Amino acid sequence: MNIGVDAMGGDFAPQAIVEGAVLAANELPEGVTIVLIGQTEAIQTVLDKQNYTGSNIKIVEANETIEMGEHPVKALQAKPNSSIGVGFKLLKTGEIDSFGSAGNTGAMMVGSLFSIKAIEGVQRPAIAGFAPQTNGKMAVMVDIGANADVKPEMLEQFGLLGSIYYQATTGEENPKVGLMNIGEEAEKGSLIAQQAHKLMKENAKMNFIGNIEGKDFFKGKADVIVTDGFTGNILLKMGESLYGIMKDQGVETSFLDKTNYEAVGGSPIVGVNGNVIIAHGASSAKAIKNMIHLSTKIVESKVTEKIKEALSA
Amino acid sequence: MNIGVDAMGGDFAPQAIVEGAVLAANELPEGVTIVLIGQTEAIQTVLDKQNYTGSNIKIVEANETIEMGEHPVKALQAKPNSSIGVGFKLLKTGEIDSFGSAGNTGAMMVGSLFSIKAIEGVQRPAIAGFAPQTNGKMAVMVDIGANADVKPEMLEQFGLLGSIYYQATTGEENPKVGLMNIGEEAEKGSLIAQQAHKLMKENAKMNFIGNIEGKDFFKGKADVIVTDGFTGNILLKMGESLYGIMKDQGVETSFLDKTNYEAVGGSPIVGVNGNVIIAHGASSAKAIKNMIHLSTKIVESKVTEKIKEALSA
Numbered sequence: 130m131n132i133g134v135d136a137m138g139g140d141f142a143p144q145a146i147v148e149g150a151v152l153a154a155n156e157l158p159e160g161v162t163i164v165l166i167g168q169t170e171a172i173q174t175v176l177d178k179q180n181y182t183g184s185n186i187k188i189v190e191a192n193e194t195i196e197m198g199e200h201p202v203k204a205l206q207a208k209p210n211s212s213i214g215v216g217f218k219l220l221k222t223g224e225i226d227s228f229g230s231a232g233n234t235g236a237m238m239v240g241s242l243f244s245i246k247a248i249e250g251v252q253r254p255a256i257a258g259f260a261p262q263t264n265g266k267m268a269v270m271v272d273i274g275a276n277a278d279v280k281p282e283m284l285e286q287f288g289l290l291g292s293i294y295y296q297a298t299t300g301e302e303n304p305k306v307g308l309m310n311i312g313e314e315a316e317k318g319s320l321i322a323q324q325a326h327k328l329m330k331e332n333a334k335m336n337f338i339g340n341i342e343g344k345d346f347f348k349g350k351a352d353v354i355v356t357d358g359f360t361g362n363i364l365l366k367m368g369e370s371l372y373g374i375m376k377d378q379g380v381e382t383s384f385l386d387k388t389n390y391e392a393v394g395g396s397p398i399v400g401v402n403g404n405v406i407i408a409h410g411a412s413s414a415k416a417i418k419n420m421i422h423l424s425t426k427i428v429e430s431k432v433t434e435k436i437k438e439a440l441s442a
Numbered sequence: 443m444n445i446g447v448d449a450m451g452g453d454f455a456p457q458a459i460v461e462g463a464v465l466a467a468n469e470l471p472e473g474v475t476i477v478l479i480g481q482t483e484a485i486q487t488v489l490d491k492q493n494y495t496g497s498n499i500k501i502v503e504a505n506e507t508i509e510m511g512e513h514p515v516k517a518l519q520a521k522p523n524s525s526i527g528v529g530f531k532l533l534k535t536g537e538i539d540s541f542g543s544a545g546n547t548g549a550m551m552v553g554s555l556f557s558i559k560a561i562e563g564v565q566r567p568a569i570a571g572f573a574p575q576t577n578g579k580m581a582v583m584v585d586i587g588a589n590a591d592v593k594p595e596m597l598e599q600f601g602l603l604g605s606i607y608y609q610a611t612t613g614e615e616n617p618k619v620g621l622m623n624i625g626e627e628a629e630k631g632s633l634i635a636q637q638a639h640k641l642m643k644e645n646a647k648m649n650f651i652g653n654i655e656g657k658d659f660f661k662g663k664a665d666v667i668v669t670d671g672f673t674g675n676i677l678l679k680m681g682e683s684l685y686g687i688m689k690d691q692g693v694e695t696s697f698l699d700k701t702n703y704e705a706v707g708g709s710p711i712v713g714v715n716g717n718v719i720i721a722h723g724a725s726s727a728k729a730i731k732n733m734i735h736l737s738t739k740i741v742e743s744k745v746t747e748k749i750k751e752a753l754s755a
Contacts, residue, residue, distance in 0.1 A: 263687055274624055277632040311587055311675040319590040319672045343679030347687055359632045360673050362624040366656030367677060371684070374576055374660055378695045384687070 130160060131187075132424045133225030136167030137194040137212040138232020139412045143167055146231065147175035149417025154185050156418075161425055164225050166191050167212045191215035194232075197410060201235035205243065213237065217244040220403045227404035227424040229395055231412040237405060238275055238398065245403040248433075250440035252283050254400035255358065256407060257294055258365045261387030264349035269295045271355060273396060274362035281324035284308065284355055285332060290399045291353035292335045293439055297432035299352075307341035307351025309360060314340070321357070329355070334439070347384075394419030397427055400436065404428055443473060444500075445737045446538030449480030450507040450525040451545020452725045456480055459544065460488035462730025467498050469731075474738055477538050479504050480525045504528035507545075510723060514548035518556070526550065530557035533716045540717035540737040542708055544725040550718060551588055551711065558716040561746075563753035565596050567713035568671065569720060570607055571678045574700035577662035582608045584668060586709060587675035594637035597621065597668055598645060603712045604666035605648045606752055610745035612665075620654035620664030622673060627653070634670070642668070647752070660697075707732030710740055713749065717741055 134150060136143045150163045157163070162185050165172050169190045176186065193211040195204040205214055216228040217240040230237055238254070241247075247254050255272035262268050271291040276283060288306045295304040308326055310318040315326050317340060329337040341350050346364065356364070372389040375381075386392060394416045395406040404427050408420045447463060449456045463476045470476070475498050478485050482503045489499065506524040508517040518527055529541040530553040543550055551567070554560075560567050568585035575581050584604040589596065601619045608617040621639055623631040628639050630653065642650040654663050659677065669677070685702040688694075699705060707729045708719040717740050721733045 263690070277624060277630075277635070309676060311590060311672055317590075319670075322590070322672070343676035343681075344683040346676075346680045347683060357632075359624055359635070360676060363622060363656035363659075363673060364676065364680060367659045367680065368656075370657040370660060374697065375688075375693070375695070377576070378697060380688070380693050380695060382688070382691045382693060384691060 130425060130428055131162050131164050131225045132421055132428070133164045133166060133216050133219055133228040134417070134421065135212045135216055135228070135230030135232050136165040136172050137191070138230040139408065140410050141412065142231065143171050144175055145412060145414045146417050147172055148179060148414035149412070150186055150421065151176065151179045151181045152414055152418040153421035154181070154183050157185060157425065161185060162187055163421060164189055164219065166216050166219070168192060189215060189219065195236045197233055199233060199236070201233060201239040204233065205236055205239055213240055217241070220405070221245050226428045227406060229406035229408055229420050229424050231408035231410055231417065234274070234407050237407050241398050241401040241403070241405050245401050248400055248402055248437050248440060251400035252286055254398050255287050255290065256396050257291060257399045258361065258396045259393045260346060260354060260365070260368060261384060262349040263347055263384060266349060266352065267387070268351060269353050270361050270365065271353070271399060272358040272361050273365045274358045275398070276358040279321065279357040281321050281328055284321070284325035284357065285328040288329050288335050288337065288353060288355045289332070289439065290436060291355060293436050294397070294399055294432050295352050297430040297435050298426060301352070303336045304352035305338045305350070306335045306353040306355060307338050307345070309354055309356035310340035311342065312340065313342065391416040391419060393423060395423050402433065404433055443738060443741055444475050444477050444538045445734055446477045446479060446529050446532055446541040447730070447734065448525045448529055448541070448543030448545050449478040449485050450504070451543040452721065453723050454725065455544065456484050457488055458725060458727045459730050460485055461492060461727035462725070463499055463734065464489065464492045464494045465727055465731040466734035467494070467496050470498060470738065474498060475500055476734060477502055477532065479529050479532070481505060502528060502532065508549045510546055512546060512549070514546060514552040517546065518549055518552055526553055533718070534558055539741045540719060542719035542721055542733050542737050544721035544723055544730065547587070547720055550720050554711050554714040554716070554718050558714050561713055561715055561750050561753055564713035565599055567711050568600050568603065569709050570604060570712050571674065571709045572706045573659060573667060573678070573681060574697060575662040576660055576697060579662060579665065580700070581664060582666050583674050583678065584666070584712060585671040585674050586678045587671045588711070589671040592634065592670040594634050594641055597634070597638035597670065598641040601642050601648050601650065601666060601668045602645070602752065603749060604668060606749050607710070607712055607745055608665050610743040610748050611739060614665070616649045617665035618651045618663070619648045619666040619668060620651050620658070622667055622669035623653035624655065625653060626655070704729040704732060706736060708736050715746065717746055
């Protein structure tokens with residue numbers, strides 16, 4: 130298994146990325162190779178400093194970098210040899226089994242749509258985030274930012290994509306799918322949420338448990354939380370902020386530890402023909418290490434294949 | 443000053459409401475009377491049990507009650523002598539200066555719109571919620587649930603209403619108004635948020651600081667948080683859930699204490715011709731006590747008059 134990682138993406142690249150790769154390399158089983166994509170010299174310098182002598186980190190040269198503020202479409206066209214551009218080429222040809230980056234999220238989305246493309250039948254790929262639950266589980270929230278504006282049918286499909294993702298990665302059958310809304314009753318909420326509720330209720334392919342509210346977000350009511358990318362992004366970022374806030378106040382609990390973005394390290398794009406993982410822009414070495422572990426889990430779970438099957442059935 | 447309170451509204455009415463009124467009565471200055479609206483006998487029974495012998499609680503009979511699940515418009519028409527129906531009559535005639543209820547929120551909104559009505563120039567009244575900040579302040583969030591679907595112009599006006607509310611109740615001039623969004627840049631977010639950003643930036647009547655993100659929600663970046671009633675409601679309820687979650691884990695901090703809904707006790711409707719306060723359905727006596735204190739502050743602040751002035755200018 131080859132886990133591709135953009136060595137140049139993120140606020141602390143390449144330092145934190147390469148360090149994270151070394152941390153992961155020391156923990157990964159045989160047969161897993163980390164493919165660092167970026168400027169060979171810069172990567173090698175960090176590897177040398179880390180005294181890395183193992184054989185499960187490989188470097189693939191990419192001499193350009195897409196910066197955080199760049200326009201995704203323009204940047205990808207102008208910089209085919211950027212680490213993100215090269216990453217998608219390798220993903221498309223199968224030279225890597227997954228591609229993760231802490232760089233420009235927009236470029237990762239656009240790269241996915243233009244190179245490996247959306248799975249047939251997927252209306253709009255989405256980003257899946259993780260929401261720690263007080264029952265110890267980790268719920269999957271779809272979407273957390275790819276689609277700020279949605280249609281009811283998209284929300285319905287997010288439920289299906291999230292369901293398959295949750296099932297494939299946890300092994301738990303029949304995950305509970307909840308629609309984020311502002312009341313329990315079917316007729317509550319925005320017009321889009323009301324219509325989505327109806328569609329999801331009628332959809333036999335998922336275990337729809339109805340609306341869930343903000344107060345249920347952390348409470349284990351749903352395994353899959355369905356929402357638009359606007360609400361989902363705001364909720365996720367607010368949730369992530371708790372870790373720092375409470376730590377500043379001297380509070381530490383196992384639940385809070387899980388709200389730390391480093392604990393998971395990345396958010397997969399669901400609904401595209403390949404395994405793409407987006408990491409936090411401010412990713413530390415620890416976050417990158419966990420993103421690499423997450424990537425191996427995603428590859429093993431064959432979730433992309435399972436989504437394809439479900440949509441062609 | 444006469445503070446009207448629906449004695450029959452809420453999960454623990456009339457017990458918790460009347461108890462809360464007694465707690466408040468013992469703390470309020472002279473000249474403030476609490477007007478409990480509901481079934482006299484039921485109210486008197488609780489007052490007797492509390493050994494209340496003061497003179498600043500008054501009872502106004504209302505022999506019907508609108509239940510939580512009832513359709514707001516139908517219920518108000520069918521039950522003119524309900525505690526909510528009578529409350530709005532008293533508010534309209536000026537016999538009470540504010541009206542608060544932990545009962546049917548929809549009926550409180552509809553009652554406001556049909557009896558005291560929206561202030562001229564207000565597109566849609568909204569509900570203002572309170573979001574505790576790590577800098578010790580309490581930000582005002584508009585809207586937290588009255589308008590699940592909004593137009594950009596409505597968001598712009600929520601900024602103005604929230605601004606006036608914040609200024610009137612805290613005395614702080616020129617509050618910072620932030621638009622809840624999924625990125626800092628003007629072109630980020632939903633189509634509605636993008637357009638609202640533009641309108642707010644051009645509006646000289648408020649101190650617009652730009653977009654704020656989920657991670658900024660608790661961080662004191664904005665004094666006034668503008669969002670649609672869908673996002674706002676979900677954020678508020680998620681925020682409120684933290685108190686219980688952390689308490690279950692044995693954590694207590696001054697910041698967390700403020701996330702407890704009881705600390706404020708109610709959410710004012712802004713943009714109507716009168717002071718209307720909505721309390722949590724599960725309000726305890728302590729929550730009701732604080733809602734009454736909040737009501738006196740709102741009446742004193744003359745915020746409703748100030749909104750009228752601002753919109754007629």
